[in-house]
Amino acid sequence: MSVDESDAVDAFERLGLTSYEAKVFIALHRLGSGTARDVASVTDVPRSQVYSVAESLENRGLLEIQQSNPIRYRPVSIEEAQTTLKERFERERERAFEYVDAVKRESATEETQEDIWTVRSRDRVDDRVVDLLSQAEETIVFGTRLPSFVTDSIERTLEEQAAAGVSVLVLSRTDAVRERLGALEGVETATPPAHRDDDDRSGRIVLVDDESLLLSVVDDDLSETAIWSADSLFASVLIQLIEASDEVQPIAE
Template sequence: MSAHEAVEGLKRLGLSSYEAQVFVALQRVGTGTASDVSRASDVPRSQVYGAADTLAERGLVEVVEGSPKRYRPVSLDTARRQLRERIDREEERAFDHLAALQGEDAEDAEDGVATVQGRHALDDRIAALVDSATDRVMLVAWAADHLSTAIEEALRERATAGVTAVVVTESEALADRLADSAVQVVVAPSNPSDGVTGRTLLVDDATVLLSVLSEADDPDDPTETGLWTAHSDIGHILAQFIHAGMMYGVESERGWADSETSFDF
């Protein structure tokens, strides 16, 4: 990693440009005066003092008193811990303020069609939508890693509560994971969606989520993008089409299996 990349990374962790440059320069010189740090960086000597003192307040730099004053960095393990603790504090403070600002009806105000980007964000949204089911929920999740722990727990809880829960997958491992639950699993011998590897969720009669995977950026770590809608006119329309398509697919795939098995969906 170049010095520039190190500086940019430290800036993303909350340091100012001068602070980041001073800290990186101190990794080179070890212990040095403001003049030493200035020569090892692009920071003017007059600006080194303030940046180094701020770093000292943050526990990232030690000040060696003398004439002239010298500075030395703490160990990288200590710096990592200090920065992580600071980020954790700022995160907690920010979200406490956000929670205080959030209206009681904020969740109920969700309408229209929303886009969600990223596997983790979609996992959280799917789990929340499953948790809201009062009648039925069907999830198409072809791969085992499409079912996060939070989604699995939500499906198990809803199924135990009497909600009809069906998972369609081609993963035997996923079926084994849910074998001890009230969730009904349909194991399809192949993905009938012609290469579409995203997820489809239907909750009750008006909540729909659709996602697709894109390997354009990194085939080994594809990104997932989804859209969802709940209790909207388009949600009602999509729900009818998706429900019909899902059930047709389930019945078609079950042609090779036990035709006596039925799903109350």
């Protein structure tokens, strides 16, 4: 394999050397030994930079400095350089993966953080509702008091899921919502009990397969904010509490 100096410099950089360090190291092997002037004459490393680069190479164990006037530099043998770089690579590898292993062990002893997400703005809540509804395999409960919170995408998704055999129940005290979604084949509607007459903050509720839920409220500026969770202990427990209450129980006709 033919390798030019540019390839060699790139390779040394991947081994942890800087571009200048690689160039000075290569130049000194070309020269055998030399002063800063000598090195600068065969590389594009400024003479003023050769001194600090040479000190760095010495600290890495790749260069020897002769305290003469002017100072001369001599590289260690290729074999010694290979051994030095290999040992350094191994040390850094062990240090890096030792930390990763420690983090992994530490995380295994911590409590799992449940995924509870907050979504703001009508458009983003619309998208999240459609996404959750689309993942249903067995049951869907969808509720809202606001006709404007039933988008065409939500209506279409409920219809598609009902056609696919998913049990779909729509809860709303608003006639327009029940009439619109109740017209979809396979979609059942019901009226939940009214706990108060001044409910102007509730937004939407979505329960999917006893595993995922979304609850939203209408903010003072009429925007919507929702929390949602899927496949988490939080979602499972909250769904059980909601289902055990009369919030999702239809009023007897």
